[in-house]
Amino acid sequence: MASTPTEHPSTTATFPTQQKPIPYGSAKGQRTPLSSILPPLIFGTATFNHQYNSDPFALDTTGLVTSALTHGIRAFDTSPYYGPSEQLLGDALATPFVRQTFPRNSYCILTKVGRIAGEEFNYSAQWVRQSVARSCERLHTDYLDLVYCHDVEFVTPDDVLEAVRELRRIRDETGTIRYIGISGYPIDVLGDMAEMILQETGEPLDAVQSYANFTLQNQTLAGPRGVQRLRNAGVDVVPNASPLGMGLLRRQGVPVGALGDFHPASRELRAAVRQASDFCDEHGEKLEVIAIRFALETWIVAGGFVGSKGDPASGVPWKQESNDDVGGTKLGVSVIGVSKASELEKTMLVWRSILDGLEGGEATAVQAGRWYRAWEWSRNRRKAVQILAEGVQEILGDWFGFAWASPSPDYVYQRKQDSKDIEDADAPWLTPAASPEPVPIEGGEVGEEKNLPLR
Secondary structure, eight states: OOOOOOOOOOGOOOSSSSSOOOOEEETTTTEEGGGGSSSEEEOOOOOOOTTTOGGGGSSSSHHHHHHHHTOOEEEOOOOOOOOTTHHHHHHHHHHHHHHHHHHHHGSSSEESSSSEEEEEEOHHHHHHHHHHHHHHHHHHOOEEEEESSOOOGGGGHHHHHHHHHHHHHHHHOSSSSEEEEEEEEHHHHHHHHHHHHHHHHSSOSSSEEEEESSSSSSOOOGGIIIIHHHHHOOOOOOOEOOTTTTTTTTTSSSOOOOEEEEEOOOOHHHHHHHHHHHHHHHHHHHHHHHHHHHHHHHHHHHHHGSSBBBBOOOOSOOOOOOOOGGSOOOOEEEEEEEHHHHHHHHHHHHHHHHHHSSSTTTHHHHHHSOOOOOHHHHHHHHHHHHHHHHHHHHHHHHTOOOOOOOSTTTOOOOOOOOOHHOOOOOOOOOOOOOOOOOOOOOOGGOOOOOOOOOO
């Protein structure tokens, strides 16, 4: 289980005793639009799982969540499919320190329903009800801010429609859910589903989350098949998840956890990414640094019209910042995932610098006592990153804009029986003692894998 959080020097400054609530309201069936309150930087906890880490129980998940909150992050994304992620996140949010300082209404919890395991799905109304109740129990909360139907490309449109209708029934009758969306990988499938739901129900989705489709390697989400089509279907917010392409865009390559190499990228695509990493090295940069900054900074603008005016994470310990402080326009919403405190610290430094470069950033930096040239530095850094990003895209060649098949061509969908109880379907989580050895990588190459990717 996660350890007790360690108070790092960056989190020991004087701080308010209690953080302010997110201004959500609901009256006569009208809810505050998600796009006015969802924070534009979301902490994704897919890393709290065995696919990204050999032993997620050994991670200081409590310390990570606490540090994220102190740096201004006010939204967390998880899923029952991410192994122990919901429980680890829930336990971290339930510590006395967090409960006293960050009331439940001061942050958002986003989770999912429908995906059970690698090739197991159940979108039935019965399963959705049980899954929502279990998520609330694991996360120690009375309500969920946003619930996605997880990986809709693996099931039928009728399945998705059934699940969405049940989620809306729960929303309207119990208030356990506030907003509803879908998530997945193939851009065209997400567009098809969003249009179908609007046509069949007369109500658009609050959110559609895509992953690995706005990165250094693939920017399809920003095009007409992506955000424009989703916006035309009435979707309010389109979060961009996995800006590193599920770990593909890293100097050390894809992460290999206790369950082996899960990534669907071919050896040819991985080889092209290694060449791009070498190119970044030649210019004194790490591929992942360029990739994360490019995706976050560019999506703020490219995804702005399907973004949000929620308070951005300031990146500065115990410094609250509003959307008005960084220009007052909607910002594209991104989901980041980290496993270590050092990764979080670096990501927050990048995010802070990106905010400094937005409209009003110069005055905000001066007012906050930061370097008066932070805005200028951010703008110049943006230009340098853009130049290297274009170089990376040239090296990727035909692999730029490529999307792998999801699901694989040989996938056969078999719906789980509705009568199966959710407790019976829960496989025990791997403990440190039971964790298998990682799959060896021979010669630095990885053969084809049939495992489905994790989000």
